[in-house]
Amino acid sequence: MRVLGVIPARGGSKGVPRKNLKPLGGVPLIGWTIRAARDAKRLTRCIVSTDDAEIAAAAKELGAEVPFTRPLELATDSARAIPVIQHALDAMEKAGEAPFDAVLMLQPTTPFRTGADIDAAIEKLAGTGADSVISVIDVGGHHPARMKYLEGDRLIDPPFCEAYENQPRQELRTMYLRNGAIYLTRAAVLRGGSFKGKDSRALVMPEERSANIDTLADFRLAEFQLSEARR
Numbered sequence: 001m002r003v004l005g006v007i008p009a010r011g012g013s014k015g016v017p018r019k020n021l022k023p024l025g026g027v028p029l030i031g032w033t034i035r036a037a038r039d040a041k042r043l044t045r046c047i048v049s050t051d052d053a054e055i056a057a058a059a060k061e062l063g064a065e066v067p068f069t070r071p072l073e074l075a076t077d078s079a080r081a082i083p084v085i086q087h088a089l090d091a092m093e094k095a096g097e098a099p100f101d102a103v104l105m106l107q108p109t110t111p112f113r114t115g116a117d118i119d120a121a122i123e124k125l126a127g128t129g130a131d132s133v134i135s136v137i138d139v140g141g142h143h144p145a146r147m148k149y150l151e152g153d154r155l156i157d158p159p160f161c162e163a164y165e166n167q168p169r170q171e172l173r174t175m176y177l178r179n180g181a182i183y184l185t186r187a188a189v190l191r192g193g194s195f196k197g198k199d200s201r202a203l204v205m206p207e208e209r210s211a212n213i214d215t216l217a218d219f220r221l222a223e224f225q226l227s228e229a230r231r
Contacts, residue, residue: 001126002044003184004100005037005118006088007064009108010075011052015215020055020108022219025226029213030055032111034064039115042122043104045097049088051075067095081105081183082193089187102186105195110181111222112209121184121203131197133184136176137210143172176202179210 013019037046048059051070121133149156189197211222
């Protein structure tokens with residue numbers, strides 16, 4: 001199976017300015033994802049898609065390929081992820097690359113996934129014939145059945161609330177949340193405008209590899225997690 005890895009890393013970032021280049025454990029944030037991609041054995045090729053010259057230079061220094069500059073219209077705050085990855089796939093194949101069977105989006109904001117996680121996702125896609133494999137994490141204590149709506153300051157139970165007040169988590173059906181680390185999709189499904197398709201399989205990942213950085217608080221938590229892991 002030929003799989004193209006795409007690391008999308010635009011220059012603009014509101015929550016954490018220049019987030020993709022911000023050091024985490026002495027390595028630019030994007031470097032963690034580049035490292036995982038390089039460690040994976042089943043990725044055919046992996047590239048960085050960016051509009052930013054500084055990110056491109058850093059990515060190349062870290063050993064990544066940056067074969068094109070992402071168009072500015074695909075690097076705005078409102079640009080959706082699917083057109084960005086579609087553009088990368090089309091650009092590679094138009095440049096003469098043999099057709100890819102699947103495309104793997106690797107967001108730099110989930111730095112702790114490993115090459116083994118990537119390989120496990122590819123093996124699952126190949127082995128099941130599914131449309132996609134998406135990484136998830138057990139929501140644990142943040143189960144939707146425990147959530148409430150607010151009307152003013154009044155708590156309102158949603159239709160999916162727990163069967164009785166303070167129902168133990170162990171009695172609730174386990175639910176999972178996408179952790180952002182892996183979106184692996186067959187090329188035809190991606191070209192049809194979906195990461196998920198009709199048959200999507202889960203790659204369940206542990207909490208320690210599921211950090212997802214969007215804010216400075218997330219960044220500080222990832223730094224703490226990394227320092228604890230290195231002790």
